[in-house]
Amino acid sequence: MNFKKRTNFLFGVLLLTGSLLAQNVCVSTPKTSLVLSAPEGGTLRHLYYGNRLSEADLQNISAAEANHAAYPEYGLNAPVETALAVKHADGNMTLQLEVLNVTTEKEGNAVTTVVALKDKVYPFFVNVCYRAWQDADVIESWTEISHQEKKPVVLNQFASGYLPIRRGDVWLSHLSGSWANEGVLTQEPLTPGMKVIKNKDGVRNSHTDHAEVMFSLDGRPQENTGNVIGAALCYSGNYKLRIETHDDEYHHFFAGINEENSTYSLKKDELFRTPELALTYSNEGLSGGSRNFHRWARLHKLAHGTTPRKILLNSWEGVYFDINQQGMDQMMADIASMGGELFVMDDGWFGDKYPRKNDSSSLGDWVVDKNKLPNGIEGLLSDAKKHGVKFGIWIEPEMANTTSELYEKHPDWVLKASERDVVLGRGGTQVVLDLANPAVQDFVFGVVDNLMTSYPEIDYIKWDANMSVQNHGSQYLTKDNQSHMYIEFHRGFEKICQRIRAKYPDLTIQACASGGGRANYGVLPYFDEFWVSDNTDALQRVYMQWGTSYFFPAIAMASHISAAPNHQTFRTIPLKYRIDVAMSGRLGMEIQPKNMTEEEKALCKNAIAEYKTIRPVVQLGDIYRLLSPYDKQGVASLMYVASEKDKAVFYWWKTEHFCNQHLPRVKMAGLCADKQYRVHELNRIDNVPLNYEGKSFSGAYLMANGLEIPYNHKVDYHKQNDYSSRVKVNLSGVKVRFMGTVGTVGTASLLSHTRMYINNVRVMK
Numbered sequence: 001m002n003f004k005k006r007t008n009f010l011f012g013v014l015l016l017t018g019s020l021l022a023q024n025v026c027v028s029t030p031k032t033s034l035v036l037s038a039p040e041g042g043t044l045r046h047l048y049y050g051n052r053l054s055e056a057d058l059q060n061i062s063a064a065e066a067n068h069a070a071y072p073e074y075g076l077n078a079p080v081e082t083a084l085a086v087k088h089a090d091g092n093m094t095l096q097l098e099v100l101n102v103t104t105e106k107e108g109n110a111v112t113t114v115v116a117l118k119d120k121v122y123p124f125f126v127n128v129c130y131r132a133w134q135d136a137d138v139i140e141s142w143t144e145i146s147h148q149e150k151k152p153v154v155l156n157q158f159a160s161g162y163l164p165i166r167r168g169d170v171w172l173s174h175l176s177g178s179w180a181n182e183g184v185l186t187q188e189p190l191t192p193g194m195k196v197i198k199n200k201d202g203v204r205n206s207h208t209d210h211a212e213v214m215f216s217l218d219g220r221p222q223e224n225t226g227n228v229i230g231a232a233l234c235y236s237g238n239y240k241l242r243i244e245t246h247d248d249e250y251h252h253f254f255a256g257i258n259e260e261n262s263t264y265s266l267k268k269d270e271l272f273r274t275p276e277l278a279l280t281y282s283n284e285g286l287s288g289g290s291r292n293f294h295r296w297a298r299l300h301k302l303a304h305g306t307t308p309r310k311i312l313l314n315s316w317e318g319v320y321f322d323i324n325q326q327g328m329d330q331m332m333a334d335i336a337s338m339g340g341e342l343f344v345m346d347d348g349w350f351g352d353k354y355p356r357k358n359d360s361s362s363l364g365d366w367v368v369d370k371n372k373l374p375n376g377i378e379g380l381l382s383d384a385k386k387h388g389v390k391f392g393i394w395i396e397p398e399m400a401n402t403t404s405e406l407y408e409k410h411p412d413w414v415l416k417a418s419e420r421d422v423v424l425g426r427g428g429t430q431v432v433l434d435l436a437n438p439a440v441q442d443f444v445f446g447v448v449d450n451l452m453t454s455y456p457e458i459d460y461i462k463w464d465a466n467m468s469v470q471n472h473g474s475q476y477l478t479k480d481n482q483s484h485m486y487i488e489f490h491r492g493f494e495k496i497c498q499r500i501r502a503k504y505p506d507l508t509i510q511a512c513a514s515g516g517g518r519a520n521y522g523v524l525p526y527f528d529e530f531w532v533s534d535n536t537d538a539l540q541r542v543y544m545q546w547g548t549s550y551f552f553p554a555i556a557m558a559s560h561i562s563a564a565p566n567h568q569t570f571r572t573i574p575l576k577y578r579i580d581v582a583m584s585g586r587l588g589m590e591i592q593p594k595n596m597t598e599e600e601k602a603l604c605k606n607a608i609a610e611y612k613t614i615r616p617v618v619q620l621g622d623i624y625r626l627l628s629p630y631d632k633q634g635v636a637s638l639m640y641v642a643s644e645k646d647k648a649v650f651y652w653w654k655t656e657h658f659c660n661q662h663l664p665r666v667k668m669a670g671l672c673a674d675k676q677y678r679v680h681e682l683n684r685i686d687n688v689p690l691n692y693e694g695k696s697f698s699g700a701y702l703m704a705n706g707l708e709i710p711y712n713h714k715v716d717y718h719k720q721n722d723y724s725s726r727v728k729v730n731l732s733g734v735k736v737r738f739m740g741t742v743g744t745v746g747t748a749s750l751l752s753h754t755r756m757y758i759n760n761v762r763v764m765k
């Protein structure tokens, strides 16, 4: 065996257990271990993934665990699912991989272990790689595939990773959805047969299903107890997750690029690198798995993951395409007056020959529409400066409309099948640019580069993408390589992102794709956040943000206060409730402030000021989901706890309203049992404070009992009438009344109390 470097024995260990044939490899994070058997000349086998093992247990782990090929290949074990399937240059369809060597290397806070495999007969090689983070309980695994056969080898299947999961009462949690209804949580037991979760959109890979899942290993999923495996494929393109439950004692989980219509012809000496599959293990339930993902995301996977985000106003729902200088100036003045820090001008600002009046033209022509904005971006930047806010701008640089100067000049730059008419998307004229083409990559990079070199004060870019790949055809790739189109599109996209980040490391960039179409860990290294959904309805957001929080931290989840009635659901929800839901993510506004009353503006101003006090806890703290809206108990609740456990923020949203209803009392979690926490209500609208306002309770009490939360707000009679009338209107239909509470913390000594926040929300309809 060739051990390139033997590093830290505790983390990322290579373990010799007796003879070379019994060689085990242990890949460890602070609380987890993944153990492989890697005998030279033998098969790489998976032995264990779970809580971190002691050295004593590691010695005998081979005897205790069943073993499975760690990266199952097709050909000589044909009846079972596999991770890798190829056709060799001579037509042979089989693989038989054996271990060549194992190397391990420390890079920063990670230890990378590479197990090199080679086919017994063919010069065909696979590196199975594991990156174990030493400051987050996540192991990323991927493979590097290459060969030295005389002609190309066809890759028919090329998963990033495989994991056997012991059968029992294993439940799967996963997200699905559609436009304006993203991140819907489904929890189901794994049963015999094949469960497949996949995406074929080409661009927006989280609009429907998500490439992240959790497995609850001990029966029905629990938020704060039980053993959980989490898996997230870090890829921006089409993916496929497979869970096969066959006739043995294991569920077999595979994840990788969706190979449908994407067979890959691999040239001699070319390296095909599969995207990372990030794995986590927690014995603190689903919320524990989420905390692991969130920490890893903030530290390693999300652009600027530890920098608190600005509070912004986005123009979209306020003015849609109706952009003009005066309107933008007014919105900037309004967000500044409410304490916001950033204004983002959305769609509608560009186009010369074809001004962008609606969604049917101009994408590709990234020049200012001088009729709408006579003073150009310079004028907007100087307005922003005048008001003391930063300025951000919307682009959709991977796309064009056929009604655009770009398309007139470069019709060969769009995805289109040869011999066929181009299939059109949004607005009846939208097309997707062919990012496989380096000239197109230069153009897309140039969209950002031109803006940033011309206007370096731009602080934020909202990068949108509103069309799926509807034409299978790259006008750049050769006829023989058309099946590479999806993969090359995403390689091109990543290259562009890398160039942008190399030149503009400090720029804030939001990933938006018709709403929540780009919530994935393939894009997040280049993006600071994503737009959760075009649906800003606060009630539906409770559900969408709940599901999305399984895998993504609040700092990445853009969550905006919008108008009532809501523009997507037409539901009328009181501002208080809209604020309290938006405040559980990266707070922003998406509304026309000039249509708000002074009282509403004051409420928002107060909320923004209060949010600033809890921003570090929400955006950098640990999530504890307490009561799921999906449990239909009339209330949903979650909290964030600062890592020092000296502060926490507790949210409580009523999701149903009935007279004299009975709601569960929610117990808190994640606090320090012997610290005292003083309660303070945020965003209070009640005339009288809660009975326990300013009072202190131990973490032990709060976690064992929670606090009694009044079901209604005590507000003036005329306000109650307003609310009540809407409740009464809905007595025979949907009735919604919400309240939210936020708790925060103090330290052990009563003298050193900090605050506990209570955020009291109500919506009636």
Ligand code: DGJ
Pocket: 316, 346, 347, 359, 394, 464, 466, 512, 513, 514, 515, 531, 533, 534
């Ligand atoms: C879709 C996005 O999700 C919206 O927020 C908005 O930016 C529009 N596109 C603009 O066309």
